[in-house]
Amino acid sequence: MESINLIITKALPLFFLLDPFGVVGIVSALIKPYSQKKQAQILRREVFLSLVIMLFFFGFGSVFLNILDVSTEAVQITGGIIFFLFALNLLFPGQSALQLSSINEPFLVPIATPLIAGPSCLATIMLYAHDETATPIVISSIVLAWAVSGVIIILAPKIVRLVGDTGIKVLEQIVGLICTMIAIEMILVGIQGFLHV
Numbered sequence: 031m032e033s034i035n036l037i038i039t040k041a042l043p044l045f046f047l048l049d050p051f052g053v054v055g056i057v058s059a060l061i062k063p064y065s066q067k068k069q070a071q072i073l074r075r076e077v078f079l080s081l082v083i084m085l086f087f088f089g090f091g092s093v094f095l096n097i098l099d100v101s102t103e104a105v106q107i108t109g110g111i112i113f114f115l116f117a118l119n120l121l122f123p124g125q126s127a128l129q130l131s132s133i134n135e136p137f138l139v140p141i142a143t144p145l146i147a148g149p150s151c152l153a154t155i156m157l158y159a160h161d162e163t164a165t166p167i168v169i170s171s172i173v174l175a176w177a178v179s180g181v182i183i184i185l186a187p188k189i190v191r192l193v194g195d196t197g198i199k200v201l202e203q204i205v206g207l208i209c210t211m212i213a214i215e216m217i218l219v220g221i222q223g224f225l226h227v
Contacts, residue, residue, distance in 0.1 A: 047113065050183050052120060052201075
C-alpha cells in the first residue's frame, strides 16, 4: 500500500507537467489536415515516442547529474522553479511561439517533444533519477503519468469537439493553480534539505 501511495505521489506532478489538457488543442490543430484514421496513428506513435524519451532521461539523468556534481537539493530547487514558471504560464498564458501550420507529418517533434515530454517534465524525471526512491517505483510512476496523459492526448480531437476551447482553457487554469502549489512545496523541500532542517 505504501508503494502504491508513493507511485501516485510521484506520478501526480508528472501528470500535471505533461499537461495533457493544455496539449490537446495544439495537437488537434497540428493533425487536423489528416484523416481520422491517420490522426489516430500519429497520436499513438507520438505518445509512444514520448515514453521512450522520458525513460531515456530517467536512465541517463542520474549519470548526467553525477558528472556535473550537482546536489539533490539544487536539483530539487531548480525543478521547483521550473515547475513554478510552467504553472505561471498556465495561469497567465501568452502567445504561443509554436507555428501550427506544417507541411510535413509531425514526427517526434513537435508532438512527442516538446509538447508531451517537455523540458519541465524531463527535468523532473532527472530529479527522480537522482533521489533515493527505488527504481521500479519511479518507473511505475512515470508510466502511470504517461498512460493517463496518453489516453487524453490520443482522444484530443474528440475532447476538443466535446468541451470546446473555453473548456480547455478552464482546465488549464485549474491545473496551473495546482502546479503552483506543488512547485512551492518542491522549493521548500529543497531549501529544507540544503539547510538540513
